[in-house]
Amino acid sequence: MQKLAALLFLASSLTLARPAAAQAPVAYQVAFPNAVHHEARITATFRELPAGPLQVRMARSSPGRYALHEFAKNVYDVQATDSKGKALPVMHPDPYGWDVPGHDGTVVFTYTLFGDRTDGTYAGIDARHAHLNMPATLAYAPALAQRPAQVQFALPARWTVASQLQPDATGTTWQAPNLQYLMDSPTSLGEQQVRTWQEGGRTIELKVLHDGTExxxxxxxxxxxxxxxxxxxxxxxxxxxxFGRYTFVANYLPQTSGDGMEHRNSTSLTSRRPLRGPEAIDNLGTVAHEFFHSWNVERLRPQDLEPFDFQRANMSSNLWFAEGFTQYYGELLLRRAGVYTDEQYCQEALTGIVQAMLNSPGPKRYSPVEMSQQAPFVDAAAAIDPNNRTNTYLSYYYIGAANALALDLELRQRYRTDLDTYMRTLWQQHGAQQNYAPAKPYTLRDLQRVLGEVTRDTAFAGQFFRQHITGHELPKYDELLAPAGLLVRRAHPGQATLGARLQFNPADSSATLGTTLLGSPLYLAGLDREDVLLKLDGQKLTGNTQVQKLLATHKPGDVLQVQVRARDGQRTVPVTLQESTDLEVVLNDKATRKQLAFRKAWLSGKAK
Structure with missing residues (x-):
């Protein structure tokens, strides 16, 4: 026994002395013996282990998501053996993982995974396909995070693989250099339709599951x-x-949930919308947004997300830039690519950005940095208690896009440069250098510094960040958009409104309130969520059309009597109608040549 122990100790010492890349890779086998019931059977083999229990964990969070998702909840039938097939004890010290003692340097760890949500966060498995987000799929050993990994898929007939993982020469084993890359590699299995082309010396792959035509x-x-x-x-x-290629991992089957998730050399695209008609443009918007991420956030990456921690919620102060500026560019790319006309760009992109920024209460009280820090609570996070985000929050996507728009226009008007130049300069300084990870991730101070360099005006850069990024001053969009021959105006001038969305109750012709918007007529009247409107101006509430017809007979400033059942009893309260605050951005049909030239320089395609 002493000789055996000495040999095991020597083997462990030699293993630890070798670089991780030269140690035995973690090997996974993924099979689907019960796919019709959304199960996969997964085996992870860990070799050349040091003495002592092996810790195996499921991730609690996933790259590109910032909340906790507790993927271990869908893992069961856990077993472990050593290299000779001897059963090993499996301890369960916490909800997220297992400890395996008594091994002989090898642990074969096997479990069943349930997955029936096809999107960028979870795993979706059925008889037709498997769409696997790796943190939701593969158990891992934290101590072996720097080792390479190999994955073999037991594929049903006609299924093929779409993944940024690197296939070996036989195409049967898919490889990752380390755990971070493995977990960042979504994989779709099924009867892929493939389109491949060359762009700038790179291979671009579009691998698609869909029910449409060629x-x-x-x-x-x-x-x-x-x-x-x-x-x-x-x-x-x-x-x-x-590996010289970028893969769009696309799933447009009917059982799919809408999502887009960026990854280092790929993106996961999921939607039940077809690839035809207006819905195809919606899907293409996700393509544009996620592809822009292959620069912004994947390589041009905030320091507070690097490296990603799979065992906790990951908070960043920079999502207004990483996601928000990407949101701005995703829509702008559709215009520059000719998918949108100028008029469509105003309707589909600019109106939403400006409306959200100027009419939501949140941006008036919290900065883009503070909105970014809310991501662990809002980014697909689950909770059952009510919140007041209607009055305190605007997504970092929108607040970031709104500031990107404002900055782009200001740079073009005041400094004879543009946001493209700013992004390109950031890329050169903080994104271009990589080794499976960014060599120089940025900080908030870096973003401000580079803006000062691009404008050659550090005072402006400091003021912009103080007012709009760490502060919450709202841009003046009417002034900023005017040089492009665009107008910001009321969408429904003179129209009276309650400023609330009502959930109608057909059983008794009433309507239930959600959280009322700060400053709205119902908010000022002291009404709030779960209050029930029984009568409006003496009339029962039968539906939205009836309510709008009633409001059309009134003007802003009119006072209506509203019968309500609230938590403190039933009463009648006066409600003063307001003018609709809805905004829209439209083309100015009297735009000058100078304005049209400005708009063209901004919105026209740049590719040659």
Missing amino acids: AELDAYTANTKKVVKEAAAIFGGLPEYD
């Missing part, structure tokens, strides 16, 4: 190519993808 996919691919070209034009070329 012609629909061809048209969708043509627009995707335009988006790729326009995105590359902003940065002066495509990134150096780690």
Whole structure:
């Protein structure tokens, strides 16, 4: 026994002395013997282990998501053996993982995974496909995080693999250099339809599961190519993808949940919308947003997200830039690629950004940095208690996009430069250098510094960040958009409104309130969530059309008597109607040549 113990100790010492990349890779086998019931059977083999219990964990969070998701809840039938097949004890010290003692340097860890949500966060498995987000799928050993990993998929007939993982020469084993890369590699299995092309010396793959026609996919691919070209034009070329290719991992089957999730050399695209008609444009918007992420957030990455921690919620102060500026560019790319006209760009992009920024209470009280820090509570986070985010929060996507729009226009008007130049300069300083991870992630101070360099005006950069990024001063969009021949105006001038969305109750012709908007007529009247409107101006509430007809007979400033059942009893309260605050951005049909030239320089395609 002493000789055996000495040999095991020596083997462990030699293993630890070798670089992680030279140690035995973690090997996974993923099979689907019960796919019709949404199960996978997964085996993870850990070899060349040091003495002592092996800790195995399921991730609690996932790259690109910032809340906790507790993926261990869908793992069961856990077993472990050593290299000879001897059963090993499996301890369960916490909700997220297992400890395996008594091994002989090898642990074969096997479990069943349930997954029936096809999106960028979870795992979706059925008889037709498997869409796997790796943190939701693969158990891992934290102590072996620097080792390479290998994955073999037991594929049903006609299924193929879509993944940024690197296939071996036989195409049967898919490899990652380390745990961070493995967990960042979504994988879709099924009867893929594939479109591949070369762009800037890189291979771009569009691997799709969908029920449409070949012609629909061809048209969708043509627009995707335009988006790729326009995105590359902003940065002066495509990134150096780690294995020379970028993969759109796309699932547009009916059982799919809408989502888009960026990854280092790929993106997970999921939607039940088809690749035809107006819905194809909605899908293409996700393509544009997620592809822009292959620069912004994947390589041009905030320091407070690097490296990603799979065992906790990951908070960043920079999502207003990482997601918000990407939101701005995602829509702008559709215009530059010719998918939108100028008028459509105003309707589909600018109106939403400006409306949200100027009419939501949140931006008036909290900064983009503070909105970013809320991500662990709002980014697909689950909770059952009510909140007041209607009055305190605006998504970092929108508040960031709104500030990107304002900054782009200000740079063009005051400094004869643009946001493209700012992004390109940041890329050169903080994104271009990589080794499976960014070599120089940025801080908030870096973002301000580079703005000062691009404008050659550090005072302006400091003021912009104080007022709009760490502060909450609202941009003056009417002034900023005017040089482009665009108008910001009331969408429904003179129209009276209650400023609330009502949930109608057909059983008794009443309506239940959600959280009332700060400053709205019902808020000022002292009404709040779960209060029930019984009568409005003496009339029962039968539906939205009836309420709008009633309001159309009144003007802003009129006082209506509202019978309500609230927590403190039933009463009648006076409610003063307000003018609709809805805004829209439209083309100025009297735009000058100078304004049209400004708009063209901003919105026209840049790809050659």
